[in-house]
Structures are given as structure tokens and as C-alpha cells.
Amino acid sequence: SVSGQAHVPSDAEMLLLLLSLLLAGSQAQDPRFKLYMQGSVTVQEGLCVYMPCSISYPWIGWTESTPAYGYWFKEGTDSKTDAPVATNNPNREVQTWTRDRFQLLGNPQSQSCSLVIREAKREDMGVYYFRVERGNYVHYNFRTAFSLEVTALTQEPDVYIPETLDPGRPVTVICVFNWAFEECPAPSFSWTGTALPSRGTGPTTPHFSVLSLTPRPEDHDTDLTCRVTFPRSGVSTQRTVRLSVAYAPRDLAVSISWDNGPAQQPQGTVPHAQAQKGQFLRLLCAADSQPPATLSWVLGDRVLSWSHPWDPRPLGLELPGVRAGDSGRYTCLAENRLGSQNHSLELSVQYPPENLTVLVSQANRTVLETLGNDTSLLVLEGQSLRLVCVTLSNPPATLSWARGSQTLSPSQPSDPGVLELPRVQMEHEGEFTCHAQHPLGSRHVSLSLSVHYPPKLLGPSCSWEAEGLRCSCCSRAQPAPSLRWRLGEELWVGNGSHGSFRATPSSSGPWANSSLSLRGGLRSSLRLSCEARNIHGTWSGTVLLLPGQRATWLLRFYCGAGERWWLFPQARNRKATPTTPSRIPPPGTPSPESKNQKELHPVSLGCPGPELSTQDPEYENNPEELHYAGLNFPGIRPRPEAQRPEDTQEDYAEIKFH
Numbered sequence: 001s002v003s004g005q006a007h008v009p010s011d012a013e014m015l016l017l018l019l020s021l022l023l024a025g026s027q028a029q030d031p032r033f034k035l036y037m038q039g040s041v042t043v044q045e046g047l048c049v050y051m052p053c054s055i056s057y058p059w060i061g062w063t064e065s066t067p068a069y070g071y072w073f074k075e076g077t078d079s080k081t082d083a084p085v086a087t088n089n090p091n092r093e094v095q096t097w098t099r100d101r102f103q104l105l106g107n108p109q110s111q112s113c114s115l116v117i118r119e120a121k122r123e124d125m126g127v128y129y130f131r132v133e134r135g136n137y138v139h140y141n142f143r144t145a146f147s148l149e150v151t152a153l154t155q156e157p158d159v160y161i162p163e164t165l166d167p168g169r170p171v172t173v174i175c176v177f178n179w180a181f182e183e184c185p186a187p188s189f190s191w192t193g194t195a196l197p198s199r200g201t202g203p204t205t206p207h208f209s210v211l212s213l214t215p216r217p218e219d220h221d222t223d224l225t226c227r228v229t230f231p232r233s234g235v236s237t238q239r240t241v242r243l244s245v246a247y248a249p250r251d252l253a254v255s256i257s258w259d260n261g262p263a264q265q266p267q268g269t270v271p272h273a274q275a276q277k278g279q280f281l282r283l284l285c286a287a288d289s290q291p292p293a294t295l296s297w298v299l300g301d302r303v304l305s306w307s308h309p310w311d312p313r314p315l316g317l318e319l320p321g322v323r324a325g326d327s328g329r330y331t332c333l334a335e336n337r338l339g340s341q342n343h344s345l346e347l348s349v350q351y352p353p354e355n356l357t358v359l360v361s362q363a364n365r366t367v368l369e370t371l372g373n374d375t376s377l378l379v380l381e382g383q384s385l386r387l388v389c390v391t392l393s394n395p396p397a398t399l400s401w402a403r404g405s406q407t408l409s410p411s412q413p414s415d416p417g418v419l420e421l422p423r424v425q426m427e428h429e430g431e432f433t434c435h436a437q438h439p440l441g442s443r444h445v446s447l448s449l450s451v452h453y454p455p456k457l458l459g460p461s462c463s464w465e466a467e468g469l470r471c472s473c474c475s476r477a478q479p480a481p482s483l484r485w486r487l488g489e490e491l492w493v494g495n496g497s498h499g500s501f502r503a504t505p506s507s508s509g510p511w512a513n514s515s516l517s518l519r520g521g522l523r524s525s526l527r528l529s530c531e532a533r534n535i536h537g538t539w540s541g542t543v544l545l546l547p548g549q550r551a552t553w554l555l556r557f558y559c560g561a562g563e564r565w566w567l568f569p570q571a572r573n574r575k576a577t578p579t580t581p582s583r584i585p586p587p588g589t590p591s592p593e594s595k596n597q598k599e600l601h602p603v604s605l606g607c608p609g610p611e612l613s614t615q616d617p618e619y620e621n622n623p624e625e626l627h628y629a630g631l632n633f634p635g636i637r638p639r640p641e642a643q644r645p646e647d648t649q650e651d652y653a654e655i656k657f658h
Contacts, residue, residue, distance in 0.1 A: 032058045035113065035130060035142040042149045043120040046235035048184030051146065053106060053113035055132055062135030069134070070108035072115055072145075075127035079141055085128070086115060097123065105183070108132050116183050117148070119233040125150045156239040157189075157228050164291050165215040165245045175226035175239070176208040188231060193224035195243055220245035220290065248339025249289035254332050256345065257282045270329070270344050275322045276440070277351035285332035286314035287341060293334040300328065309336070322349050324392065352441030353397045358434060359388040373445045379424045380536060381453035381478075389417035389434035391443070397436040404431060426451050426478075454537030455481040460516075460530040462543055468519040473541065475532030476510050483514040486529040486540075 034056045043049035062068075071084040071092070083093050086102040094102070101119055106112030113130050130142045157177040165171055175189055186206030197213050204210070209226065222243050229236035255263040256273050259280045266273050275281050287293050295315035296306040307315040319326055331344045358371045363383040371377065379385050389399050399417035401408045411420035421428060433446040455477040462471040475481045485503055505514045512532065528543040 029143065030140065032056075033132075033140045033142065035145055037113070037146055040147050040149070042151060043117065044151050044153045044155055045122060046119055046153050046230040046233040047155065048116065048118045049120060050105075050116045050183070051114060053115060053130070053145070055108065055111050055113050055130070055142065057111070057132060057134070057138050057140060060135075061137030066135045068107070068109035068132065068138075070104055070106070070113050071131040071133075072102065072104060072113075072128055073131065075129060075144070079131045084131075089133075103183070108134065113145075118183075118185055119230055120148075120150045121233065122150050124148055153235050153237050156237050157226050159224075159226050159239050159241050161224070161241055161243075163244060165219075165243060167215055167217045167219075167245055167247070170212060170214045173211040173213065173224065174208055175211070175228075177228045177237075178207070185230070185232065187228045187236075190227045190229065191225065192227065193243075194222050195219040195224055215243060215245045217245055217247060219243050220247065244290055246290045246336075246338055249287040249293040249334035249336060249341040251288040252332065252334050252341045252343045253286050254343045254345050255284045257284070266345060270346055272346045272348060274348050274350055277322055277324060277349055279322050281319040281322050281326075281347075283317040283319075283330060283332075283345065284314045285317075285334070285343070287332075287334035289334060289336050289338075291336055293336045293340075296333045296335075298331045298333060304330075324349055324351050324354070324394065327394065348394060350394050350440060351392075352438045353391040353393040353436040353443045356389070356391040356434070356436055356443045356445045358445055358447060359390055361386040361388075371445075371447055374447070376448045376450055378450050378452055379428075381424055381426060381451050383424055385421040385424050385449075387419040387432065387434075387447075389419075389436070389445070391436045393436065393438050393440075395438075397438040397442075400435050400437070402433045402435060424449075424451055426453065450478070452478045452536060455532035455534055455539045457530070457532045457539040457541050460528065460541050460543055462528075465517075468517060470515065470517050471528060471530070471543065472513065472515045473530030473532070474511060474513040475539065477512075477532065477534045477536070478510050479534050480507060480510050481512045481532040481534045483512050484531050484533075485514070485516050486531060487518075488527055 035053065036055070037051060037053035041049060041051055069089040069092075070087065071079060071089070072086045073079050073082065073084050074095075077083075083095050085095050085098040086104040087094060088104050088108065101117060103116050103118070104113070105116050106114035113132070115128075117124065125148055127147045128145055130145045131140065132142070133139050155177075157175050160174045160176070162171060175191070177187060177189075189204050189209035191209070191211050195213055195215055196211075211226075220243060223240050224243055225238050225240040227236055227238040253265060254271070255265040257263040258275060260282075263282075263284055265271075283297065285295050285297065287295060292309050292312050294307060294309050297304045297315065297317040305315065305317050307313075315332070317330070327347055327349045329344050329346050331342050333342045334340060356373075358375075360371055360377060362379060362385055387401070389401070391397055391399070401410070401416075401419040408419065410416040410418065412418045417434065419432070419434075429449055429451045431446055431448050433444050435444045436442060455475045457473070457475045460471040460473040462469055464470075473483055473485075475483060483505060502517045503514055504516075505512070507513065514530070516528075516530075518528075526544070529540050530542075531538060531540045533539075
């Protein structure tokens with residue numbers, strides 16, 4: 001057909017037109033009439049919905065200039081007698097309850113049947129169909145075009161606000177309500193909340209509202225609400241946000257739990273906590289801050305653990321097996337961009353005595369020795385000794401010293417772990433024990449004190465026998481000494497024979513004994529010496545045969561600071577034998593030569609070991625021939641020209657006999 005010219009139907013088209021008229025008002029559908037749209041539509045109460053729709057119908061009985069009218073009816077109404085809900089026919093009234101809300105936006109002349117429903121109401125629910133009219137032939141109802149469901153209003157506006165607000169810094173908040181179609185009526189926006197500024201809100205459009213505010217610290221954790229209202233329907237929706245205003249860490253709390261037990265919060269400015277060595281310990285730290293603070297546990301200058309700002313959980317520090325070195329001040333530090341706060345906990349790890357040892361200082365030496373249990377300690381007699389008992393424990397152990405089963409008084413009451421012996425004596429020898437008493441367990445350490453000393457010489461002691469002169473010498477020392485004899489300048493070891501001389505040694509513990517037998521003629525001015533030595537020194541004793549009318553044996557001891565003499569007469573009859581030293585005149589007996597002597601005292605010998613030979617009976621018949629005395633010179637002057645063995649301690653004095 002040509003635009004503006006009428007279309008002349010053919011015979012077939014006329015037949016179809018007659019059938020259409022006959023079927024009018026029935027449910028029969030003509031396949032030449034088609035409608036395209038969504039079959040089911042859902043809209044929230046008060047909102048707007050747009051439903052695209054298109055139709056196709058045969059080109060019969062109309063031209064391009066022929067107007068086309070479309071009508072939307074609710075199912076159950078008659079398209080001939082009842083009013084539609086929406087139409088583009090200005091000469092046709094619509095339902096009063098849909099007026100200004102339902103609108104046919106599509107133009108049926110261009111085969112569009114699109115519909116918009118504004119401010120949907122619950123009574124709008126139902127099934128709707130569409131009717132098209134154009135020319136004399138196209139008068140058609142499309143049955144069951146779509147079904148409409150109206151639900152409760154649940155859509156909320158979206159509020160865009162920074163997650164954290166800085167106090168005193170202005171911020172912009174936007175409230176947006178999304179529309180599906182521009183033809184929908186604009187709602188009204190309103191704001192409520194304690195943080196609202198007094199000057200009101202910013203610009204508002206049909207789709208969003210802008211709010212400018214300056215948060216205050218007291219606005220933290222308060223609500224800000226954006227409300228969207230549809231005035232004609234009387235429905236509204238809103239969204240509430242909780243303001244998060246930043247602040248520095250506060251209310252920092254530290255707690256502790258033992259062996260997975262419940263956490264406890266110690267009290268005090270710097271709270272103290274105790275744990276036994278080996279326990280499982282867990283320290284917890286929590287702080288209130290916005291934004292969340294970074295937490296860290298610090299011991300001294302070491303950072304032990306830390307958290308991430310996005311992890312709001314308390315920060316834990318686990319010590320699976322507490323050690324002694326874990327004692328100290330643990331500090332939890334909470335930091336964010338607005339400030340920091342810290343809180344400390346003093347941890348004391350308790351444990352029984354460990355590494356119990358003894359520090360030894362001898363003879364005022366500064367070099368210390370460290371001794372463990374069952375150690376033998378060698379000390380020289382006369383030296384000073386300081387024993388310091390040292391142990392690690394918490395709380396400190398109570399220290400004490402004992403000798404055997406006897407507890408000793410502390411040398412220093414303020415430090416009972418110190419034992420001082422200013423001058424060690426032989427009687428100090430034995431076992432010393434340091435006891436460390438502690439509530440969690442006690443320990444002790446023992447050491448054996450062994451006192452060493454240089455030789456102490458007893459002798460020589462001489463007596464006449466039938467075959468000659470027999471002398472004995474003994475000495476005590478620690479370690480045990482060795483003895484040797486010297487006749488004049490000739491030296492013999494402590495054992496063996498040499499011509500007319502024979503030496504016989506014996507020993508027992510710290511004692512060493514030696515006897516010497518001399519046979520044959522003995523010249524006057526004979527010098528016989530006995531030497532005792534060990535690693536700590538040498539002592540010597542000497543017997544002299546003095547010339548003169550009455551020859552005498554003089555026993556001379558070289559004993560360091562003093563000198564001892566023994567005098568023996570040379571008997572006219574060799575069978576005459578002097579008595580043992582027990583016959584020495586009692587102390588205080590005057591001597592004819594006392595004017596040249598200093599502090600003359602008799603001295604006796606007490607030498608364990610081999611006994612001297614028995615007395616000769618002839619001596620009992622000639623007692624007047626014996627002249628015997630003992631002299632002691634505590635202080636004497638040295639005699640440089642005298643010959644003596646190397647490292648032998650000798651002093652000399654001069655005595656004249658007439």
C-alpha cells in the first residue's frame with residue numbers, strides 16, 4: 001500500500017475479518033496478533049515500575065495515518081463497558097484509583113504498549129491485559145499480558161560515608177536511592193542524628209541527597225539516618241549508619257592465664273605476676289581505639305609479637321615453658337595515627353636453686369676457683385680461705401654452711417653464703433657443705449678440705465749402743481715428707497747402706513720415720529743432719545760432737561724461725577747409753593752458761609714410729625757421767641758462712657762450752 005491510500009482487502013482478508021468479528025469476546029487468539037512483554041512483574045509498595053511491551057497486528061483496514069489506540073484493563077473488567085486503567089485515547093476515561101499512576105507510555109501506532117506504574121499500591125496486584133484498536137479491522141484483546149505483584153517496601157537508600165571520621169575534619173555524606181525509570185516521581189530526603197550541623201543539609205536531587213558535617217569526638221558511636229519518603233503513597237524507607245569517629249587508644253588492659261586456665265587481670269600501676277618455671281603462660285593485651293590500634297608486646301628493647309590493624313582481637317603472647325630468663329617487665333603498646341598508650345606487667349619466674357657452686361679465694365688471691373659437688377680442695381696451712389656459695393633461684397634461697405652435721409655461724413651475717421677462714425689450721429680439715437633452702441626445693445654442695453703444710457721435724461734423737469751410735473728422725477707433713485741423712489757434707493737418701501752406715505725408713509699417714517745406725521770410730525766435731533722435705537719446704541735437724549775435755553753431742557735443729565739443741569756426753573765407756581729425752585731436767589733448771597743464752601728452755605721429742613734402743617745397764621752405775629740438756633732459741637741471728645743444703649730452712653746460733 002501507499003502511504004495515505006486505503007488498503008482494499010482481498011476476499012481472503014474479508015473472510016478473516018468476518019471470522020474475527022464472529023470470535024470477538026471469546027478466548028480464541030488470532031495468531032496474527034502477538035504481544036511481547038514480561039509475564040510476571042513484582043514491585044515494592046510505593047515504588048515505580050516500568051514494563052516494556054510491544055505488539056504486532058495485521059495491516060488490514062488502516063493506513064499509516066490511521067490513529068491507533070491502546071488500552072490496559074485489569075482482568076475481570078469488560079473492555080467494552082468498563083474503564084481501562086491506562087489508555088492513550090483522550091476520549092476514554094480511566095479508573096479513578098489508577099489515574100495519574102498508571103500510564104501507557106508506548107504508542108500503539110508504532111506497535112508499543114509499554115506501561116509505567118507509579119507509587120504502586122497493594123490493591124494494584126492482579127492480572128492485566130491489553131487491547132489495541134486501529135481502523136475498522138484491528139480491534140483486538142491480548143488476553144493475560146502480565147501479572148503484577150506488589151510487596152512490602154524493603155529497598156533502602158545507600159549511604160556513602162568514610163569508614164572512620166577524624167574529629168574536627170569536615171566530611172561529605174551522600175544518600176542515594178536508585179530508580180529504575182526516570183518517569184517515576186521523586187521522593188523526599190531527610191536526615192536525622194545528633195551529629196547533624198545546625199545549618200542544614202546540602203544539595204538534594206530526585207536521586208540523592210548530600211550532607212556536610214564536622215564530626216566531634218562525642219559523635220562517635222552515634223546514629224546518622226537518611227530517610228526517603230514517597231509523599232503520595234505515604235510510605236518511606238531509611239538507612240541508618242553508625243558514626244565511627246577516630247580516637248587514640250584507651251582503656252588498655254593486660255591479663256594473664258596459667259596452664260590454659262581463665263585469664264586474670266592483675267591490679268596495680270605496674271602489676272606483678274608470678275609463674276613457676278616450666279608453666280605454660282599466656283599474656284593478653286586489648287585496647288579500645290578507632291581506627292583499631294596496632295598492638296605489640298615488648299620485653300626490654302625486643303619486640304616479641306605484634307598485631308595487624310585489621311585484626312580487632314586481643315594480642316596474645318604465649319610462653320609454652322616459662323624459663324628463668326623470661327622474668328622481666330612486659331609492656332603492651334597500642335598505637336594508631338592519633339596516639340598511643342602502653343601498660344606493663346612485671347613477671348617473676350620462680351624456680352628452686354640451680355647451678356649451686358662454690359667460689360674459692362685463697363691467700364687473698366683475686367683469681368677465683370669454681371667448685372662443684374664432691375670436690376677436694378687443697379689449702380696450705382696458715383693461708384686465708386674464703387668460700388662463697390652461689391646459686392640461681394627465685395626468690396633467693398636461704399644459704400648456710402655446715403661442717404659435718406654442725407651448722408656454722410656465718411662469717412658475714414648480711415651474706416650467709418660466705419664462709420671465711422682467716423688462717424687455715426690442720427683441725428679445719430674435713431667436709432664443708434653449703435645448703436640452699438627454698439620453698440620449691442633445696443640443694444646442697446659439699447667439698448672436702450685438705451690442709452697441706454710443710455714438714456714439722458721431730459729429731460734426730462740419738463743413743464749409744466753396743467755397736468755404735470743409733471739415731472732416729474721423724475717428721476709430719478701433708479703431703480707426707482721424705483727423709484734423708486747427711487754426715488758432714490755427704491748426703492744419703494732415706495734408704496740403704498753405705499759402709500758403716502745404715503738407714504732404715506718407715507711411714508704411716510702424714511708421718512715419716514727413719515733410723516740411722518753408725519758403726520766404727522767416730523771423730524770429734526762430727527755433724528749429723530736429718531732433712532725432711534715435701535713440696536712446701538724442707539726442715540733440717542743436726543747433731544754435733546763438740547771438742548773438749550768432755551766431748552758432747554749437740555743436737556741442733558734448723559727450724560726456720562727458731563733453733564733447737566740437744567747435748568749428749570761422749571761416754572768414756574762406749575757401753576754407757578744416755579737416757580731417753582724424758583730424763584731431761586725439768587723446765588726452769590738454770591744453766592751455768594745462761595748469761596750467753598736467750599730464753600733457754602728444755603725441749604722434748606715426741607716422735608711416733610720406731611722406738612729408740614733400750615738403755616745400757618752400765619749407765620745406771622755411772623749416772624754422774626751424763627750431762628744432758630735441751631735448749632730452745634726462739635729468735636736467733638743467721639750465720640751466713642754456714643753450709644746448708646739448698647732450700648733448707650736453717651738459722652744458726654753460737655754456743656760455747658767449757
